[in-house]
Amino acid sequence: xxxxxxxxxxxxxxxxxxxxxxxxxxxxxxxxxxxxxxxxxxxxxxxxxxxxxxxxxxxxxxxxxxxxxxxxxxxxxxxxxxxxxxxxxxxxxxxxxxxxxxxxxxxxxxxxxxxxxxxxxxxxxxxxxxxxxxxxxxxxxxxxxxxxxxxxxxxxxxxxxxxxxxxxxxxxxxxxxxxxxxxxxxxxxxxxxxxxxxxxxxxxxxxxxxxxxxxxxxxxxxxxxxxxxxxxxxxxxxxxxxxxxxxxxxxxxxxxxxxxxxxxxxxxxxxxxxxxxxxxxxxxxxxxxxxxxxxxxxxxxxxxxxxxxxxxxxxxxxxxxxxxxxxxxxxxxxxxxxxxxxxxxxxxxxxxxxxxxxxxxxxxxxxxxxxxxxxxxxxxxxxxxxxxxxxxxxxxxxxxxxxxxxxxxxxxxxxxxxxxxxxxxxxxxxxxxxxxxxxxxxxxxxxxxxxxxxxxxxxxxxxxxxxxxxxxxxxxxxxxxxxxxxxxxxxxxxxxxxxxxxxxxxxxxxxxxxxxxxxxxxxxxxxxxxxxxxxxxxxxxxxxxxxxxxxxxxxxxxxxxxxxxxxxxxxxxxxxxxxxxxxxxxxxxxxxxxxxxxxxxxxxxxxxxxxxxxxxxxxxxxxxxxxxxxxxxxxxxxxxxxxxxxxxxxxxxxxxxxxxxxxxxxxxxxxxxxxxxxxxxxxxxxxxxxxxxxxxxxxxxxxxxxxxxxxxxxxxxxxxxxxxxxxxxxxxxxxxxxxxxxxxxxxxxxxxxxxxxxxxxxxxxxxxxxxxxxxxxxxxxxxxxxxxxxxxxxxxxxxxxxxxxxxxxxxxxxxxxxxxxxxxxxxxxxxxxxxxxxxxxxxxxxxxxxxxxxxxxxxxxxxxxxxxxxxxxxxxxxxxxxxx
Numbered sequence: 001x002x003x004x005x006x007x008x009x010x011x012x013x014x015x016x017x018x019x020x021x022x023x024x025x026x027x028x029x030x031x032x033x034x035x036x037x038x039x040x041x042x043x044x045x046x047x048x049x050x051x052x053x054x055x056x057x058x059x060x061x062x063x064x065x066x067x068x069x070x071x072x073x074x075x076x077x078x079x080x081x082x083x084x085x086x087x088x089x090x091x092x093x094x095x096x097x098x099x100x101x102x103x104x105x106x107x108x109x110x111x112x113x114x115x116x117x118x119x120x121x122x123x124x125x126x127x128x129x130x131x132x133x134x135x136x137x138x139x140x141x142x143x144x145x146x147x148x149x150x151x152x153x154x155x156x157x158x159x160x161x162x163x164x165x166x167x168x169x170x171x172x173x174x175x176x177x178x179x180x181x182x183x184x185x186x187x188x189x190x191x192x193x194x195x196x197x198x199x200x201x202x203x204x205x206x207x208x209x210x211x212x213x214x215x216x217x218x219x220x221x222x223x224x225x226x227x228x229x230x231x232x233x234x235x236x237x238x239x240x241x242x243x244x245x246x247x248x249x250x251x252x253x254x255x256x257x258x259x260x261x262x263x264x265x266x267x268x269x270x271x272x273x274x275x276x277x278x279x280x281x282x283x284x285x286x287x288x289x290x291x292x293x294x295x296x297x298x299x300x301x302x303x304x305x306x307x308x309x310x311x312x313x314x315x316x317x318x319x320x321x322x323x324x325x326x327x328x329x330x331x332x333x334x335x336x337x338x339x340x341x342x343x344x345x346x347x348x349x350x351x352x353x354x355x356x357x358x359x360x361x362x363x364x365x366x367x368x369x370x371x372x373x374x375x376x377x378x379x380x381x382x383x384x385x386x387x388x389x390x391x392x393x394x395x396x397x398x399x400x401x402x403x404x405x406x407x408x409x410x411x412x413x414x415x416x417x418x419x420x421x422x423x424x425x426x427x428x429x430x431x432x433x434x435x436x437x438x439x440x441x442x443x444x445x446x447x448x449x450x451x452x453x454x455x456x457x458x459x460x461x462x463x464x465x466x467x468x469x470x471x472x473x474x475x476x477x478x479x480x481x482x483x484x485x486x487x488x489x490x491x492x493x494x495x496x497x498x499x500x501x502x503x504x505x506x507x508x509x510x511x512x513x514x515x516x517x518x519x520x521x522x523x524x525x526x527x528x529x530x531x532x533x534x535x536x537x538x539x540x541x542x543x544x545x546x547x548x549x550x551x552x553x554x555x556x557x558x559x560x561x562x563x564x565x566x567x568x569x570x571x572x573x574x575x576x577x578x579x580x581x582x583x584x585x586x587x588x589x590x591x592x593x594x595x596x597x598x599x600x601x602x603x604x605x606x607x608x609x610x611x612x613x614x615x616x617x618x619x620x621x622x623x624x625x626x627x628x629x630x631x632x633x634x635x636x637x638x639x640x641x642x643x644x645x646x647x648x649x650x651x652x653x654x655x656x657x658x659x660x661x662x663x664x665x666x667x668x669x670x671x672x673x674x675x676x677x678x679x680x681x682x683x684x685x686x687x688x689x690x691x692x693x694x695x696x697x698x699x700x701x702x703x704x705x706x707x708x709x710x711x712x713x714x715x716x717x718x719x720x721x722x723x724x725x726x727x728x729x730x731x732x733x734x735x736x737x738x739x740x741x742x743x744x745x746x747x748x749x750x751x752x753x754x755x756x757x758x759x760x761x762x763x764x765x766x767x768x769x770x771x772x773x774x775x776x777x778x779x780x781x782x783x784x785x786x787x788x789x790x791x792x793x794x795x796x797x798x799x800x801x802x803x804x805x806x807x808x809x810x811x812x813x814x815x816x817x818x819x820x821x822x823x824x825x826x827x828x829x830x831x832x833x834x835x836x837x838x839x840x841x842x843x844x845x846x847x848x849x850x851x852x853x854x855x856x857x858x859x860x861x862x863x864x865x866x867x868x869x870x871x872x873x874x875x876x877x878x879x880x881x882x883x884x
Contacts, residue, residue, distance in 0.1 A: 039146075043120035048148040051120025057142050064118060067137060068098040075131035082106065082130075087138050090114050091129040100137065101130070117141035188380055195387050196345070202394045212327050214306065215409050218299055219320070222416050227292055227423060232280040233430065239276045243269045251526035259530045274441050277434040284431045293424050300417045303410060310411040323409040326402070334393055341390045344383040351379050440524050449520050451532045454513045458535075461506045461550045468499040468555055500555065504575055507550050507620075514540045543621060544600035544607070551622040553631060558582060572636055579636040580619060585700060587623075587630045595630050596621065598675075598700040605673035614666030616686070616696030634696070642783065643682040645690070646790070653810070655690050656787040660780075661838045662693030667780060668829035670695070671773045678771035680779040681753045681760050682786070753779065755786050758794045758802055762824075766800070774824045777832065781820025788813055812837035 039052035053061065072089040082088075082103045090101035101114040107124060114130065115122045120143045246266035253259045304310075475492045478485065518541055521528050529538040536549050558571035561581065571582045587595055599621050606615045619633040642659075645651060651659060663685055670677055677698060684697030753760035762778035765771060785794075785802060788809055795803045804817045816835045819827050 042118075042143050045120065045145075047153055048151045050146055051143045052146055053118070053143050060142055061118065064100065064137070064142070065097070068100070068133070071133060071137070072098040072131050075133065077128050078130045078132060079127070082112065087117065087133065088114070089131045089133045089137075090116065090123070090125055092116065093123060093125075093129075098131075100133070100141070101125075103130075118143050120145065188384070192380070192384055192387065195384075195391060199341070199387055199391060199394075202391070212323060212406055212409060214303065215323070215406070215413055216327065218303060218413050218417075221295065221299060222413070222420070225292065225295070227287070227289075227420055227427075229423065230280065230283050230287070230427060232276065232283050233427070236273075236276045236280045236430065236434070239269065239273045243273045247526050250530070253530060256530060259527060263527050270441070273437070277438055281431065281434055281438070284427060287427075289424055289428060293421065296417050296421050296424075300414060300421075303414065307407065307410045310414040311407065312411075316412065319408045319412050323405055326405050330402075337386070337390050337393055341386040344379070344386040347379050348383050351376060436523075449517070449525055449528065451517065451528070451535050451537075454510065454517065454535055457506055457510045457513060458550070461503065461510065464499060464503045464506060465550075465552070465555060468496065468503060471496045471499060472554075496557075500557070501576060503550075503555060507548055510550055511545065511548065515545060518545065539596075542600060543596050544604045546599055546603045546618055546621045547596060548620050548622050551620055551633075553582070553622075553624050553629070556582070575619075575633075579638070580633050581636045583632045583634065585630045585632070587628055592623065592628075592630060595700045599632065601673060601675060602670075602698055602700070605669050605675060609669060612665070613669045614662045614664070614694055615669055616694050616698070632700070637686050637688060640686045640688055641683050642685045642687060642787070645687050646682070646787070650790055651687060651690060651787060653788065655687070656784075657813075657837060658691045659685075659687045659693035660784050660787065661833065663695055663780060663783070664829055664832045664835075664838070666693070666695030667773075667776055668833050671776070671829050676771045676773060677776050679753065680776055680783070682755055682783060685783065755782070756794070757796070758782055758786060759800050763799050763801065773829065774827075777820050777824050777827055777829065780832070781817055781824075784813070784820070785817055788817075810837065 038055040040055060040058075041050055041052045043051040045051065068089055072091070075089060078088060084103050087100050087102060089098050091097075092099055099116045100118055101116050103112050103114055104122065105113040107113055110127055111124055112127065112130060113122060113124050118141055243266070246262065246269050250259060250262045250266060253262055471492055475489060475496065478489050478492065514537065517528055517535075517537055521537065521541065529541070539547055539549070556571075556573040556575075558573040561570040561572050570584075573580055573582065585591075585595055599618060602615070603618050606613045606617055610617070616634055619635070621630065621632055623630050639645070639648070663680075667677065667680075677695065679697075679699060680695065684695070686694050686696055688694060760779040760782045762775040765775050782802065785804065785807075789807050792807065795806055797803065801821060804814060804821060807814075809817070812835065816832065816837055819835075820832070
């Protein structure tokens with residue numbers, strides 16, 4: 001809405017105004033109208049009537065506009081009878097913005113004539129464009145109605161004639177004001193002085209960016225001090241490629257004799273590489289790489305602060321030439337304009353100096369007023385023109401063509417910077433590799449890598465395990481003897497515990513030595529597994545450092561965990577003060593390699609982030625020598641799975657979000673490594689300390705065809721022969737593992753993937769399709785829903801998918817649940833991790849003393865139960881020993 005400014009005199013309620021013009025607009029003093037206010041004209045109603053806003057209410061106008069823009073788009077459209085006294089929100093047709101309005105007339109069922117009360121203009125609106133607004137916006141109008149004093153429209157005069165003359169009158173008035181103002185030197189000088197002040201500030205501030213001076217300076221830095229590829233680098237890279245190929249040939253070799261030939265060839269190349277490395281290191285040592293890199297980084301940072309992100313583009317000399325031509329033209333134009341400004345201002349200063357003399361009575365030289373004064377208008381006109389032109393060039397935004405030239409040049413400059421940064425990074429990387437190679441070569445010349453230390457550790461381990469086994473036999477014999485001596489058995493138990501600790505200390509030392517050898521194999525000596533097959537280095541490497549061949553099941557003091565053994569045997573033990581679980585997997589020649597491979601992939605995924613991975617860590621993987629079993633050692637978190645936590649003291653909504661964010665991180669870690677969990681449920685998600693969520697109980701066995709299970713099952717008979725060859729516990733262990741191995745993925749998934757009436761199995765799994773990241777996310781979404789609604793009853797559709805709408809949930813949580821349960825095809829674990837409900841910072845939750853007390857009491861009860869259970873076990877053992 002156009003606004004015109006004028007100084008108006010207020011009247012009440014229809015304001016009258018009496019004014020005359022004498023150079024500038026003035027108000028006649030009048031005893032009845034002794035108040036003068038500054039207003040902004042907002043709407044002309046006819047030749048003598050208009051609407052205007054007080055300048056003092058400018059901020060009110062802004063606040064009203066902001067409030068309406070927030071409220072009106074979501075407000076209800078009006079219906080029924082409209083109240084002419086009430087204020088509504090109206091959508092102005094010209095700018096599609098909301099303004100306050102009152103209804104003047106109902107034209108039809110759909111149309112209304114309204115007046116925008118803060119501006120005065122009227123418009124016919126559809127009812128759909130009129131909405132209810134809240135009470136805090138129901139106050140008096142900002143615009144007021146004014147009438148020119150002493151004037152009125154003659155009776156019978158058509159208003160349209162005044163409307164037609166309105167523009168002509170306004171133009172005449174503007175011209176009159178401009179011509180009148182020219183005669184007022186004080187006003188012109190005041191305006192000119194203000195513009196000169198602005199010009200001084202602009203000249204003080206560097207405006208070189210407008211003409212690309214910063215880009216020119218950057219190109220000069222890039223051209224004059226540009227780094228080029230070191231002369232020795234191409235030869236070094238050629239020999240290094242030859243050396244890498246020789247290493248690969250050794251790595252893939254399986255014959256020792258052929259391997260020795262390849263090693264000899266590799267050593268020859270190694271000598272050549274050593275000499276090339278020396279030359280390269282000496283050359284790079286003379287280059288100021290870090291200093292140059294710092295210069296480039298500072299340069300790109302300063303340019304990006306001005307121009308932002310560069311667009312993609314190819315390197316082109318034509319772009320740079322076009323920039324230089326444009327810059328020269330702009331610089332020449334600007335220099336000419338600035339020169340004109342300086343000349344004009346100097347003439348004005350000279351005029352003032354002469355004027356001083358003309359009015360100085362002490363100066364005897366006679367000057368006519370025409371000589372002194374008559375040229376002022378011309379000087380002012382020229383000076384104003386020059387100053388305005390320079391201001392225009394300096395302040396007016398550049399055109400699209402100018403912007404395109406500058407941004408294209410900026411893109412070229414940034415590409416040059418990035419290219420040189422990559423070159424320096426490549427040189428530095430090759431320099432670091434060369435230093436490491438040189439150091440390793442020196443060590444190799446003095447002493448070839450060997451496995452003597454590892455063999456020594458293995459020998460120590462063998463001795464310790466033999467002593468441990470002997471002590472275990474000795475303890476069993478004492479416990480079964482008639483002369484039972486409790487103190488002697490206690491002494492042996494302490495010796496056994498010390499021996500176990502010593503065994504594990506040596507196993508950790510063995511793993512460290514394996515890791516050192518693994519590093520040597522990966523970087524410099526791929527021949528080690530070939531030359532020393534007896535140490536099992538290749539198995540260690542293939543398992544990602546997880547496999548140990550020195551650990552055995554019978555060395556651990558393990559207790560069966562029948563309550564947790566739903567699919568495979570679990571035993572609990574203690575290692576170096578940490579409670580651990582052993583998970584057993586039945587394996588044969590084929591499945592053993594696959595279990596190791598899958599466990600290694602999981603372990604590598606965990607090792608990249610460790611505690612931040614969101615996964616249950618794997619401590620060791622080892623194979624049983626007496627039975628076809630593979631064991632995984634993992635930490636034991638008693639009663640920390642979601643099922644146990646929710647059954648005792650359920651998580652609060654804030655705790656649940658913390659836990660499920662960790663679970664999302666775990667799925668993201670797995671999926672990023674191309675690993676599908678396939679069986680996420682409440683029993684294998686752990687809430688550590690009620691705030692850290694981790695994913696556990698991953699199944700590393702291979703699924704087989706569905707019809708294998710029934711074929712195998714009828715072959716298994718419970719005959720007495722079984723009991724003659726095996727102990728009952730061994731039989732149960734074998735039964736557990738065989739049954740687990742022959743379950744399909746869908747059968748496995750269905751074991752625990754139900755919470756009450758809620759199934760965690762996705763629709764595609766029910767249809768027989770394989771598990772996928774999408775099915776993992778479905779199970780995740782159902783778990784999140786379960787934690788969010790706790791004990792509320794679930795409603796599902798015909799496909800078994802839960803209905804989220806029935807629950808009153810946080811908006812962000814509900815939005816995530818919709819994506820997980822209904823729109824999973826485009827959802828990833830990484831997107832879940834970055835969901836709003838996890839990103840929005842939460843304030844500190846209000847302490848809940850009742851909840852804290854309940855949880856503390858629960859923990860104390862559980863600790864007492866565990867203590868009593870330990871005492872009972874110990875008493876049972878003693879009673880059995882005494883009875884024997």
